[in-house]
Amino acid sequence: MQSADTIAAVATAPGRGGIGVIRVSGKELGAITLSLLNKSLLPRQASLSNFLAGDGSVIDQGIALFFPAPHSFTGEDVLELQGHGGNAVMQRLLKRCLELGARLAEPGEFTRRAFLNDKLDLAQAESVADLIDAASEEAAKSAIRSLQGEFSRAIHEIVDSLINLRMLVEACIDFPDEDVDFLEAADALGKLGKIETLHQRLLANARQGRLLREGIHVVLVGQPNVGKSSLLNQLAGDEVAIVTPIAGTTRDTVREEIEIYGVPFHIIDTAGLRETSCEVEQIGINRTWAAVEKASLALLLLDAREGVTPSDQSILSRLPPQLPVLQVFNKTDLIPHFSGQEEKAGVASVYVSAKRGDGMDILHDRLLNLAGWQQTGEGAFMARERHIRALELAATHIGAARKNCQQLEFFAEELKLAQVALSSITGEFSADDLLGEIFSRFCIGK
Ligand SMILES: Nc1nc2c(ncn2[C@@H]2O[C@H](COP(=O)(O)OP(=O)(O)OP(=O)(O)O)[C@@H](O)[C@H]2O)c(=O)[nH]1
Ligand SMILES: [Mg+2]
Structure with a gap:
């Protein structure tokens, strides 16, 4: 053409x-x-x-x-x-x-x-833009892997298996005498199991790629003076937020982007939470709660000398129940004994000194872990939200295929829908408006 x-x-x-x-x-x-x-x-x-x-x-x-x-x-x-x-x-x-x-x-x-x-197929074309935009070595590596077709090959492998299985099931529908025995002899469920395994692995690798591309939003919350701004500065390696001994220093949210092993973290420092009659401070506190609503992960900062106080408990109970929380006990330089990290009743804690930088390696590892980063990035594909949604949709249809495996028409239909969802990633079934949306985000000359 x-x-x-x-x-x-x-x-x-x-x-x-x-x-x-x-x-x-x-x-x-x-x-x-x-x-x-x-x-x-x-x-x-x-x-x-x-x-x-x-x-x-x-x-x-x-x-x-x-x-x-x-x-x-x-x-x-x-x-x-x-x-x-x-x-x-x-x-x-x-x-x-x-x-x-x-x-x-x-x-x-x-x-x-x-x-x-x-x-190129659509996933490869998108990875051209992702490679150009890659801000870290890990992101660039996963984008070139997608551009060279590894992501597309993994999708085609599953699509081909789905087509083969569909052919078997549809043959049974067309020749009802063969029926379920024939499918059993052809190990249809075993074949479906292999598809499920391949698909789960692909989804996991794609989620890693999305993390590399989009990062994760982390909010720092806690009472005034516990060291939220100091921790932001320590994480960023720069004096981005004002730090003073005066409780209520931070009013506006302060945002900083950092990278840990190539994974982008968008960190938001917020106003300390307490009852206040000061109008300006109250506006800052409202902004803290607004930032909490948008975050994917919260670090609750606490003063290690005090432990978890009733005020901290009250903040904890106001955090959205589905939001993962890491308790960060700060100012460990002021106490004689502390442990690096612990996990009690499902709540993970780390001990740091934002001032001196103690415990930062453990905090980094914990952050990566909570963000869902499981590997060195070797298998990751530079995936976009669009790809993850299509993979999740395919997973739903593969699951429905298993549930309906005794009703052959439904079985075949679900396999087909899974195939269509996967093929939308590589562009075999893509509407023109989707193409317009994808390519308009490129730079001119590419
Ligand atoms: N000794 C010690 N002091 C710290 C540490 N972290 C912060 N501080 C001190 O604690 C005070 C408050 O620190 P900030 O980082 O401004 O605390 P904050 O939580 O941002 O406070 P608000 O903005 O008021 O909510 C400052 O005097 C810091 O120097 C630490 O690890 N050790
Ligand atoms: Mg502050």
């Missing part, structure tokens, strides 16, 4: 750089190439060229590369111009390409064409 119009964009980041790249993709680029370079190019051979303006003057000198369809990123003819990476020169060169009949590419349009021309 070839799009009607030729698109062009600067593919490198704006600003100064040694090299800047302009990419042109379209049906037949011979005419543009000839006008721009005053020569034709051999496929895939770097050619030192003058890039020419309409009046024949030289805009820039650089390397031109031609990738004829279908052996290019987009699957169309692609011309790549590597010039000098300055804004003015790149813009002049781009303008010249537009004069010669190209139009400015929309965000993600090159990758969209690659998808439409079957060079």
Whole structure:
């Protein structure tokens, strides 16, 4: 499939750089190439060229590369111009390409064409953007794994197994004489069990990838003066929040993003919780509760010298029951004996000194653990919320297939629905508006 119009964009980041790249993709680029370079190019051979303006003057000198369809990123003819990476020169060169009949590419349009021309499936196309956006080594590793097709292969493996099982079940529906005995002989339930195992592993790896991509929101709560802001500063390795011995120092919520082993944590420091007649402090406290509502994990800070006081108990009881809580006993430098961590009645506790940095390794491990990070990231696929939802939907249908395995029509139907849910990840069943949504978030030139 070839799009009607030729698109062009600067593919490198704006600003100064040694090299800047302009990419042109379209049906037949011979005419543009000839006008721009005053020569034709051999496929895939770097050619030192003058890039020419309409009046024949030289805009820039650089390397031109031609990738004829279908052996290019987009699957169309692609011309790549590597010039000098300055804004003015790149813009002049781009303008010249537009004069010669190209139009400015929309965000993600090159990758969209690659998808439409079957060079990539949808999950791979999304991982192009995720690789560009990856903020940590772990995130970049899992994005390249998805781009190279590992995630898609894992999905196809399950889809193929679902199709095979469906064929068996549908054969039974079509030839009712064979019926359930035939399915037993073919070990249909054993095959379903293998699908369940593969699917659970895939979902776990995808959840790890989502964690790498999106991180987790952690709120620091506690009474005034227990050291919430000090802990934020210690976690961030920077003086981001004001710390004073005055109770009620923090009023506005302070947000900071940190990374632990490549997993992003969005940490929110809040106003200490207590009864107050001060209007400003009360507004801060209201904001604390609003931040708690949005968090996925709460750290309840306590003064290690005091233990859990009735005020702490009252905060604990007001936290949403489904919100995981880690108790952090702070200021251990002020007491002689303490243990690094403990777990009592299902509540995990760690002991730290936010001031000195003691106990931070244990806190890091605990945070990773509570966030659901289970591995070094080796099996993780850079998954998005959309993928997780589709995988969870497929899990529901696989579960329903098992429940209905004696009613063959339902059994077959649930297998089919699981297959459709999984295929939406790689783009075999995707509506146009979904494609628009996905590609519009790319940068221009990709
Ligand atoms: N000795 C010691 N002092 C600490 C520690 N952590 C915090 N402090 C001190 O406790 C006081 C309060 O610290 P903050 O970090 O401002 O406490 P907070 O919980 O943010 O307080 P509010 O913003 O008022 O709610 C400051 O004087 C800190 O230096 C610690 O681990 N050891
Ligand atoms: Mg504070």
